[in-house]
Amino acid sequence: MIAMLYVIAFSAALTYFFNVSFSGSLILFSVASIIYTVIPKPSGVAQATIFREIWTGEVIKFVTAALKDTFMQGIADYSKYVSNVGDEAQAIHISSMNVLPEVLINNTTYPLGITDQAIDDILIQLNKYQTVATPITDDEMYASSVKKMDLVKDRHGKAIVKAMIKMALHALAPAGNTAKMPVLLTTGEADPTGRIRMKMGDLLTLKTAADDLEIDEASRRLVLSSQHVNDLIWEDKKLEGFFFNRATGAVQQNLLSFDVHTHISNPYFNPTTKVKLAYGAVPAVTDHKASVLFSLDRAAKAMGWTKMYFSEAKNDTQYQRNLVNFRQYGIVLPTAEEQRGAIVSGNA
Secondary structure: OHHHHHHHHHHHHHHHHHOOOHHHHHHHHHHHHHHHHHOOOOOOHHHHHHHHHHHHHHHHHHHHHHHHOOOOOOOEEOHHHOEEEOOOEEEEEEEEEOOOOOOOOOOOOOOOOOOOOOEEEEEEEOEEEEOOOEEEEHHHHHHHHHHHHHHHHHHHHHHHHHHHHHHHHHHHOOOOOOOOOOEEEOOOOEOOOOEEOOOHHHHHHHHHHHHHOOOOHHHEEEEEEHHHHHHHHHHHHHOOOOOEOOOOOOEOOEEOOEEEEEEOOOOEEEOOOOEEOOOOOOOOOOOEEOEEEEEHHHEEEEEEEEEEEEEOHHHOOOOOEEEEEEEEEEEEEEOOOOOEEEEEOOEO
16 A cells, blocks of 8 residues: 555656656556566565664663663763774774863963963774674574563673673773872771771771862762672661661762762772782782772763674574674773772781
């Protein structure tokens, strides 16, 4: 019915604009439609394209939603500036002003003077996250394709989000102890393993450091390690629920001027040297995960392409299975070597 309406509409348009008889136009479009239906066309191309687009979109929605309620929410997003470099490599230019202009108050002397604003154009290549392929047999596809693909989409999306969060925390943590990026040590009692627990007084020390660094209180974000969360809950037995809600177990999000988040994938530090371990390095028993402090004003993020790869079962004569995996481009990073910090457990 729709095809017939299109034929009639195009025939009427041809008649109106080119002064061709309506009957002639109708015959012309009808014959053209019949010829098109018998022309050999590649099978499965449109379906495969739509299939990829649908599930790529589902993974994009999953990753976006999963990252929304993490410490990454509120970080300046530069995704719209991502561009291609070379063979599909994705990168972004970030121009950062590292020097603030001097502010004159009630000035009476002119000229005002000139301060050069050094603008660094930095080209940063986005990280590439690739999942290992998951097999889906033809039997599984035809029997319950939506349920199977939903499961695959969720698992691959979760794996990508987990990797992005872990790498983002590692990037935002300072490499070592400096005046502008202090790495502090905990001062609580030792636990049974000899690790020094965090106590509430350590958060006060960190607040003092943030004050000294002149980090705007509205932009102070603290990501506590799971160990430090447990330490503070342990101490909070004597503080009557100051740190966490006894009814729900939730950690207070606003604490001592910090916007508090928690995670289990914080980066490891060597407490003796106060140096951050390389990403993926195997920690020693004396190395511990650090809680990370950063300023939202000194951080940036960008999300690039999400691509789905799908190998059809018709090309697999032995196992008759489809292979599915995904690639995601993205990055989270500090924009200046300042206004960051960390606090790590020492050893007794």
